[in-house]
Amino acid sequence: xxxxxxxxxxxxxxxxxxxxxxxxxxxxxxxxxxxxxxxxxxxxxxxxxxxxxxxxxxxxxxxxxxxxxxxxxxxxxxxxxxxxxxxxxxxxxxxxxxxxxxxxxxxxxxxxxxxxxxxxxxxxxxxxxxxxxxxxxxxxxxxxxxxxxxxxxxxxxxxxxxxxxxxxxxxxxxxxxxxxxxxxxxxxxxxxxxxxxxxxxxxxxxxxxxxxxxxxxxxxxxxxxxxxxxxxxxxxxxxxxxxxxxxxxxxxxxxxxxxxxxxxxxxxxxxxxxxxxxxxxxxxxxxxxxxxxxxxxxxxxxxxxxxxxxxxxxxxxxxxxxxxxxxxxxxxxxxxxxxxxxxxxxxxxxxxxxxxxxxxxxxxxxxxxxxxxxxxxxxxxxxxxxxxxxxxxxxxxxxxxxxxxxxxxxxxxxxxxxxxxx
Amino acid sequence: xxxxxxxxxxxxxxxxxxxxxxxxxxxxxxxxxxxxxxxxxxxxxxxxxxxxxxxxxxxxxxxxxxxxxxxxxxxxxxxxxxxxxxxxxxxxxxxxxxx
Numbered sequence: 001x002x003x004x005x006x007x008x009x010x011x012x013x014x015x016x017x018x019x020x021x022x023x024x025x026x027x028x029x030x031x032x033x034x035x036x037x038x039x040x041x042x043x044x045x046x047x048x049x050x051x052x053x054x055x056x057x058x059x060x061x062x063x064x065x066x067x068x069x070x071x072x073x074x075x076x077x078x079x080x081x082x083x084x085x086x087x088x089x090x091x092x093x094x095x096x097x098x099x100x101x102x103x104x105x106x107x108x109x110x111x112x113x114x115x116x117x118x119x120x121x122x123x124x125x126x127x128x129x130x131x132x133x134x135x136x137x138x139x140x141x142x143x144x145x146x147x148x149x150x151x152x153x154x155x156x157x158x159x160x161x162x163x164x165x166x167x168x169x170x171x172x173x174x175x176x177x178x179x180x181x182x183x184x185x186x187x188x189x190x191x192x193x194x195x196x197x198x199x200x201x202x203x204x205x206x207x208x209x210x211x212x213x214x215x216x217x218x219x220x221x222x223x224x225x226x227x228x229x230x231x232x233x234x235x236x237x238x239x240x241x242x243x244x245x246x247x248x249x250x251x252x253x254x255x256x257x258x259x260x261x262x263x264x265x266x267x268x269x270x271x272x273x274x275x276x277x278x279x280x281x282x283x284x285x286x287x288x289x290x291x292x293x294x295x296x297x298x299x300x301x302x303x304x305x306x307x308x309x310x311x312x313x314x315x316x317x318x319x320x321x322x323x324x325x326x327x328x329x330x331x332x333x334x335x336x337x338x339x340x341x342x343x344x345x346x347x348x349x350x351x352x353x354x355x356x357x358x359x360x361x362x363x364x365x366x367x368x369x370x371x372x373x374x375x376x377x378x379x380x381x382x383x384x385x386x387x388x389x390x391x392x393x394x395x396x397x398x399x400x401x402x403x404x405x406x407x408x409x410x411x412x413x414x415x416x417x418x419x420x421x422x
Numbered sequence: 423x424x425x426x427x428x429x430x431x432x433x434x435x436x437x438x439x440x441x442x443x444x445x446x447x448x449x450x451x452x453x454x455x456x457x458x459x460x461x462x463x464x465x466x467x468x469x470x471x472x473x474x475x476x477x478x479x480x481x482x483x484x485x486x487x488x489x490x491x492x493x494x495x496x497x498x499x500x501x502x503x504x505x506x507x508x509x510x511x512x513x514x515x516x517x518x519x520x521x
Contacts, residue, residue, distance in 0.1 A: 049450070052458070331454050338450045342443070354443070358508070360451045360500060376496055378503025394503030404495060407468060412455055414464035419453045422463065 031058045032348045035116050035126040037106040037284055039063030039091060042316030042333035043132035044420040049341035051097045057348065060124055061094065062116065064105040065161075068421060071191060072330050072363075073413045074160035078168050079201040081369050087160060093422045109288040111310045128344045131290060131298075131307075132316040132333070133282025134159070135190050138296075141278050142183075143253035143262065153256035154273045158190060170272045171202060176210035181261055181270035183218040183251035185278040188297075190318045190328045192226035193375065195219070195276065197365035200231070203239040204368050215243045218261060218268065220250035226327070227365065227373050227397050234367035234401055251275050281319035290315055297321035302388045303381055304343035304353045305336050314340045323388040326379060327361060330416055335359025335379070337420075356381040359388070361395075364409030371401040372409035445515030448508055455496075460516045477517035484509045 034050055036043045039061050047061045068089040076082035091101045102124075108117040109131070115123040137156065139146045148154040155170070157163040171180065180202050184195040199217045206213040224231050224245070235243045253262035254275055260267040261275060280286070280296035290307050292299040299308040299321040307313045317333035326332055336359070343353040358380040364372045377395035379388040398405050449460065452472065457463055460472035472480060486492035488501035488509075504512070 334454055335451050342447050354447050358448055362454060374496060376499050378500060391503040394499060396499040408495060411464065411467045411469060415457050415462060416454050418464050419458050
């Protein structure tokens with residue numbers, strides 16, 4: 001977008017320019033403005049729902065990517081069962097909801113002045129700010145990682161996009177008889193079942209295209225962290241001799257000269273190294289001082305999603321210090337977005353927040369091309385513990401893997417995309 | 423109970439009546455499968471749009487899922503998370519939406 005257009009649409013001012021002009025409401029009847037940083041499942045859904053529920057509010061979404069790429073379903077791209085086009089979505093429909101989408105990166109937040117600085121220059125003022133930055137990685141916890149990643153020899157592919165394409169390419173180029181190594185960090189990490197779905201998808205691809213190859217899962221956790229029974233049953237039935245799982249196997253280093261992953265007790269050799277480093281809240285959350293816990297996550301008031309550290313700023317999605325039993329998932333980010341949308345509209349209109357928000361988590365994972373498994377839970381406000389907790393007796397997992405769940409999985413992914421972006 | 427807490431004190435023209443808010447907020451998270459405002463628009467969906475379905479039908483089905491009287495892949499696990507008043511609030515809200 002041209003800078004001139006941007007100024008027109010978002011009403012930004014240059015760093016050196018007339019902030020005062022915007023701040024004074026004397027001439028224009030001021031609609032409240034909400035700025036949203038990050039157009040993933042959390043940010044895009046929040047932007048849309050604020051407009052849906054109160055069209056008098058101005059919503060500006062700041063997103064550095066020109067299009068949305070979904071992590072859910074991206075593991076199917078690795079197997080050749082889906083493609084980047086299918087998991088990519090435009091932000092145009094959000095514009096039709098009246099959301100002003102700004103293609104730029106938020107480089108700084110000034111909570112005192114209530115401004116967001118854009119990397120390409122200019123500040124946007126806000127009444128309320130939503131920060132939905134996703135994750136960034138603590139590369140330093142895996143020795144040699146950053147250099148290895150920059151050389152292209154090791155990938156995380158834990159943000160769908162260029163690395164997804166590259167990992168697919170490496171898998172296609174790998175010789176039959178090769179070993180694909182997937183290293184999983186200690187929980188909490190983005191999408192608890194995601195790594196096990198990925199292992200299943202790569203195994204399905206090998207079974208069909210390179211049957212002498214192996215998938216080796218090195219899990220820093222003691223055991224499969226989500227849908228364990230269902231994943232292990234699928235691996236036993238579908239991928240015997242192809243997929244090997246090791247718990248308590250934490251990757252602490254990588255050596256690309258020898259193509260080895262270093263564990264605490266031994267080195268493991270592979271042909272394709274897919275090491276997912278430990279995560280933390282995205283960089284802008286760190287930069288803005290929103291991180292509260294273990295130098296990694298942002299604690300929030302779960303009735304509103306407002307930061308426990310910086311008033312007026314609402315943090316959504318994987319960047320939050322998850323409530324007990326709450327996964328870092330697209331579905332939860334969608335729920336966070338709706339809590340925040342209701343709370344912000346409530347705050348700006350003087351009605352107040354929903355006193356007892358309630359949201360649903362659901363994650364489907366594919367275990368073969370057509371069959372999927374699911375986990376669901378319902379989370380509600382618990383005044384005694386001041387957090388969201390799973391409702392006792394609710395939730396659970398699929399009875400068994402099935403093609404019917406596979407159909408519902410596609411429905412869920414497409415519907416979540418549409419709920420955020422259509 | 424909840425509705426009382428939502429009663430608007432300001433004179434601002436609200437786009438939704440205050441008593442609809444608990445139903446709206448609860449129903450909003452069904453959208454990850456049933457679509458925004460209960461209108462699934464995605465291709466190949468096997469789900470029936472909830473928008474505009476009769477209120478009694480929605481409430482009855484939710485209770486049937488919850489009480490194990492209607493077999494389901496997922497709804498039995500979700501319905502167990504809601505109280506009767508919450509089910510009624512959601513049913514009323516979905517019933518009032520345009521198809």
